[in-house]
Amino acid sequence: MSGANRQIRLAGRPVGDVRPEDWEHVTAPADAPGEGRFAGRTRFISLDPAMRGWLDDRPSYLPPVGLGEVMRAGSVIEVTESNHPDFKPGDHVVGTFGVQEYVVSDGRGAVKVDPSLAPLPTYLGALGMPGMTAYFGLLDVGALREGETVVVSGAAGAVGTLVGQIAKVKGCRVIGIAGGPEKCAMLTEELGFDAAVDYRTEDVRAALRTHAPDGIDVYFDNVGGDILDAALARLAMHARVVVCGAISQYNNETAVQGPSNYLSLLVRRARMEGFVVFDYAPRFREAAKELAGWIAAGRIKVKEHVVRGTVDDFPDTLQMLFRGENVGKLVLELA
């Protein structure tokens, strides 16, 4: 391979919302792969709420993306040229390859995937990090038991759609919190949620009182802010609050809004626990196998939101997450 490699690099550190000028659109040379390496063309790029955190220069579970570096992203590539024994042209490979058209890799962290078993975007969604996040967050951190009441926020998102459906597989009552009547209808009519709450028009606290009359056993939080407080006010005894994310707070210019109702952890003998999905890497294969089985059996419906474009569309596409414009897993498919 030779030619041009269009890339999106981090140009500045955003304060609050990410601005167009925080990105640099660069055309770099597309180098041929050296010994022990392979090259590939990017097919699908994952867009994740966690990306906002990677832009801040502060200690977290991963180092921040450096200024001038290609933006970190998971993607599916198709191998075009290889000097690596394990990868051959035509293979599809998932890895953290960044927001760029062409990739050269030594294979570390790269996993071959089979497009005949699942559509390629699914390897970035239900069978990728969002799937692992939902699975381990709900079952391991949340310690979900059959018959419990589960509430998930960001319910129409990549992780939320899976959390709710896994909980249904496990015989639980599931209430999703999402923004807008279309998303809410999708949750109950298509994905089998028992109830959905539209946080844009409903009083979430009152709605949870209605839909979870005996309290919430597991609250899976993707959003933080007022919705977290509403859920804390409705915890059942010995409830578990799974802290997965806080998308309502990621673009704050001021401090994160802490949960004012956290003392209900005391009254309800409850716990709030965070996790990072990468810690479960040794068990990813086991989880993916179980999820694939549920998908094959029609017990879990995969929701993907595919935007077609070029890497130059990455910044605008990323903003869709923070405006709540995606349904299910958001991916950018390179034309």
Place this chain on the structure above:
Amino acid sequence: MSGANRQIRLAGRPVGDVRPEDWEHVTAPADAPGEGRFAGRTRFISLDPAMRGWLDDRPSYLPPVGLGEVMRAGSVIEVTESNHPDFKPGDHVVGTFGVQEYVVSDGRGAVKVDPSLAPLPTYLGALGMPGMTAYFGLLDVGALREGETVVVSGAAGAVGTLVGQIAKVKGCRVIGIAGGPEKCAMLTEELGFDAAVDYRTEDVRAALRTHAPDGIDVYFDNVGGDILDAALARLAMHARVVVCGAISQYNNETAVQGPSNYLSLLVRRARMEGFVVFDYAPRFREAAKELAGWIAAGRIKVKEHVVRGTVDDFPDTLQMLFRGENVGKLVLELA
């Protein structure tokens, strides 16, 4: 027994600080005990931060004290007259007998104690609810392990002094947060804490960086507010935050200040968990025995703050807790 029984009853529901007019000072008749009952004279009344929560009319782990009711309080009484087979005149008994000079009881929830084994106030402190709270909160909820780093706020209080000393018995590094140089000196010089932080004059976050360079494994929180946030910013991986109380927030007229740094639970794969000591009642005897052993061996020093007065001094004495004027367990001894 016949005569007068001076009582403190709840007259109004405070908003923010408790005001003198929220209490009614009443002289009721001191009735003789009927069949199956005993009567006693109150010797020591317990004063606890949790009392503030009992005054609010909202659902909690106990029903609120009703308007016009004798204020709920733990106390030690001396039996003066008995028609109950298990209690005889001269016995000392601990129970939730309320803020009053004379008590009539059917014996439910009453426990005989032996003043030759421990001073009577100790049955309201290290061998009473504060002892149970420290013991189960630290060892069970906090799941403390030898060699870990423990931080406790409200460290000079009834629970805090015990949490730190139990952690030392368990071979841990202990940092106490308290208000004022005298309390801090007491923690390190008398009680064996490894370090003390004076939140009134020090930058707590910077001090924790110094004293807990490898992070906090267990943070036992009695205060909430900014100090909780400072501790959350210093959590070690897989840390446990024990939510015992939030005295800094109990007199708020506005919403409780939620912990802005709660997302470090995610980064640090940590958990924050609440508990109510009464849940451990079946194990109180076991804990009291172990605590009594440590006290007898000189491994735990009991700190008690005895105010001598009458039941009419209860309202003023209670305020000492919220002004941080007590060291160790605060009790009112009736003259």
